[in-house]
Amino acid sequence: MKEAWGRWGDADERGSLNHISASTIRDAAGLVRQGRTISLAQTISPSLPVPKSRPGIMHFMGRDGGDYAAGRRRPGGFQFSDDTIVMPLHAGTHIDGLCHCWYDDTLYNGFAATEVRSSGAARLGVDKLGPIVTRGVLLDFVAVNGSPLADGYSIGAAKTKAAIDRAGVTLQPGDAVLLRTGWQERLEAGGDVDFDAEPGLDVEAGLLLAEADVALVGADNFAVEVLPFAAGTVFPVHQRLVRDYGILLLEGLVLAPLAAEGVSEFLFLAAPLPIHGATGSPVNPVAVL
Amino acid sequence: MKEAWGRWGDADERGSLNHISASTIRDAAGLVRQGRTISLAQTISPSLPVPKSRPGIMHFMGRDGGDYAAGRRRPGGFQFSDDTIVMPLHAGTHIDGLCHCWYDDTLYNGFAATEVRSSGAARLGVDKLGPIVTRGVLLDFVAVNGSPLADGYSIGAAKTKAAIDRAGVTLQPGDAVLLRTGWQERLEAGGDVDFDAEPGLDVEAGLLLAEADVALVGADNFAVEVLPFAAGTVFPVHQRLVRDYGILLLEGLVLAPLAAEGVSEFLFLAAPLPIHGATGSPVNPVAVL
Amino acid sequence: MKEAWGRWGDADERGSLNHISASTIRDAAGLVRQGRTISLAQTISPSLPVPKSRPGIMHFMGRDGGDYAAGRRRPGGFQFSDDTIVMPLHAGTHIDGLCHCWYDDTLYNGFAATEVRSSGAARLGVDKLGPIVTRGVLLDFVAVNGSPLADGYSIGAAKTKAAIDRAGVTLQPGDAVLLRTGWQERLEAGGDVDFDAEPGLDVEAGLLLAEADVALVGADNFAVEVLPFAAGTVFPVHQRLVRDYGILLLEGLVLAPLAAEGVSEFLFLAAPLPIHGATGSPVNPVAVL
């Protein structure tokens, strides 16, 4: 039995989202003061960098304005365009489903890994999550550090506490905690993307957030946690947070525009696409100020 | 020049979303009382019905629990699954971008249809919209009618006013108006889906909503408007609302659970994926009560 | 140990193709008299019928003439079009790889089924086959029967011998035996395709061909063997021929034009695409008369 297993019943497939209560949502709605929305998502396109181990994004037009320019008929005057996307579900800004990673052949809440087959995840699919509406908290490590963190920079518990202090908030159960490392901004500035090195959380800092009963940990990097991993470990923060605590991870956030607002808490919204048995979903998370 | 062209400047690519002001968002946030979220989206899967003219959805696992059961190595103990989706962007619950349809070779706000090519829409792509946070208003035609509307049932202006009266609300600029016809519920009950017939808006009713300066018109059917079309017309509501008024259409909603709550107004959220140059986006719209 | 296991060594991944010797190829080339080619393949398009359990075909243009009509630049005068296909590998006219089916968790030649994972088939992939050049023999059951065979018609050993007699040939090791049932022609005539019923081989007839050391059994139906299956069995001919004899199956052939030539033997060519670890490949098989 791991930390959060059985905490919400043996059949639970929503993990840490259970920390979000009705009052959490009501209080979060009360944070809206300016009446402004800020998207936290990267643009999705074939030029979006993806790790070499994953296929890239394709976007195809099935009909477009060129077809009409080339003489296509227009019954009833109607003209239209449409399109199809081919998209790996862990590219760009996306949420990791609770079936995305595990160890010892067992998923969060004790489900067998054999529930996840070519036909999709019979348990813990991203379609089980539902929309996420809660308080968002921005931890701005770029501001704490004075500059974007370097690749390989390991964010530990002390640094995390410092960022919480700087934010001037007390973490509450159900919070969506968003970590700004500066990685995304460096990426946007051009140059090749190295998916093998990034600043991010170490295990101790991850557990600090998990023990605070947060609902979600997001970051402006590729994997939330620091890369390369500590010697002998592979995605240790994923292993502990996703599988043992049932915590949702949100990767590839764009946080600089939000950070520029100087606001630490806000209404946070993210609605994963209910893709049956999927291990993740692209999302366009929103901060409402 | 059509009704809304130039209203927000010659370069505008967001159309009726401009009706959503800061006070609209603040007021909408104030509607949150229960602290509950309701997803308005269909589950996405290969078995989701799509019109014959569109490709279906594919979902592929690139790694899964079966691979480990078959002996795959697990460096550092880490195990994971991931997946890729092939998805037409006008399937299931989705928003139509303003570049999705037009007539006379000209799009909303006077942009040339030739801006929309195989490489995507250089203008009016769904990536230009940004997140949608506003007041949602449910118009429950099933309740007004006493039963789900029949295929081919044309919702006119009088019926629309009756539904507004029943809802007990006054339409405001920036509203997201959601129409429950009962089509989706009949579909869920099984049986073949006929994408050539559905209950929906007629042009007059569509214009009634457009002139009320709503931001978005959604429905629990495939095309918002009634099918089959009036003789000699093809998607006349799309032509007028999308191209002339710049109004966002949201199709394939699941509204029965929301209707069961007996609430007519609520905080409405929908965040299209910022797919570069896309003509539409799947969304998981949310009502927060 | 099954019939053909170990026959060509423990590492063999080409099965019955080993029956094709240098003299087989030389003799087959000697059958070319008219100097004419006949394609035996169906056209590949999104409208190609596929079983409900498989995704359909998609074909997307990434650039086309419409783009230039819409004003796209043409550096150096050069204009082009290109495209991408999304294709299930067991649709239309295709060859089954030896890793495509099995029983008792063991593939042809004793390889473990766990060699076939999400990353593809480490053993017996279609890329191991190489081009197929041999004598083709047409067994025309439509001619023998006097009309196309009915769905569910089971072709037994006696009927098979009758068709061989009618062809006036003696089966030789390495032959590609092509069975015309008339199913494809009925399909082309329109109407819905029922992938649950077709005329085809029974097990006894399949074994008759297998014991004759043929290299390949092709047919103008969906599964070579009769559907529905005999009670209590599922794809029994596939189980025996592919897994126990290592015989290549070729499905979805178009054989009416070849049958119209009145020629029973010919140079036969089929070159599977060498897709790494794939379980099948679309092919355009050719008869050269």
Added chain:
Amino acid sequence: MKEAWGRWGDADERGSLNHISASTIRDAAGLVRQGRTISLAQTISPSLPVPKSRPGIMHFMGRDGGDYAAGRRRPGGFQFSDDTIVMPLHAGTHIDGLCHCWYDDTLYNGFAATEVRSSGAARLGVDKLGPIVTRGVLLDFVAVNGSPLADGYSIGAAKTKAAIDRAGVTLQPGDAVLLRTGWQERLEAGGDVDFDAEPGLDVEAGLLLAEADVALVGADNFAVEVLPFAAGTVFPVHQRLVRDYGILLLEGLVLAPLAAEGVSEFLFLAAPLPIHGATGSPVNPVAVL
């Protein structure tokens, strides 16, 4: 009117393949002496290099042995695997359809470029070609040169004549001429692929082959012609050969194994997949010795 336009009628969509006569095929079959086949194709996989402007290849298993290891049921004992490929049609070893490139808005034989739209090519699609069976002639520039040609090396008419002399053959109408530059072998040796530079034909050499009435020009590089282009030109050989002469180009060949045989002429087979309206097709071309 260009060189080959109208030569085989105004409706012709097969271009230079018309040079292949019955006697061409019969004579080619007569070249089979050893009874051996050599595949000239690259392996198709997600790791196949493609130019940055094109999407890569994806290969997905829809069912595999891991699923059974994870406990999937096996009705009637039957177990199977299947898969789907996502493949740009101008990747790896492929044939260019006659609709693939043009200039002045007009395709081979005078067809309008507006025939090529999002729905595919209504004219000159690769499905119009049919199987290619003819004499193959290997021109081994690596042997002539003494080593693989350098990137940017321009093969002119004199060099081409020297290679023909070395081969000891006289070009005949309908020949499939295959050019070995050594590019592919260098590529296979590892290292990054540079699709902007390769050895290949110049225009004069291309015209020399075209005027010899060859049916097809293939090469072991990415574009048959030399890259970078002569100043002010873009794919000049493509423009002239495909559009003006209707000549089929075959790119990405693997020719080293064939060259090692020391044979200059052989039976050549290539059967494009009949993809409706496609601009190209992957092929597994075969030399039969």
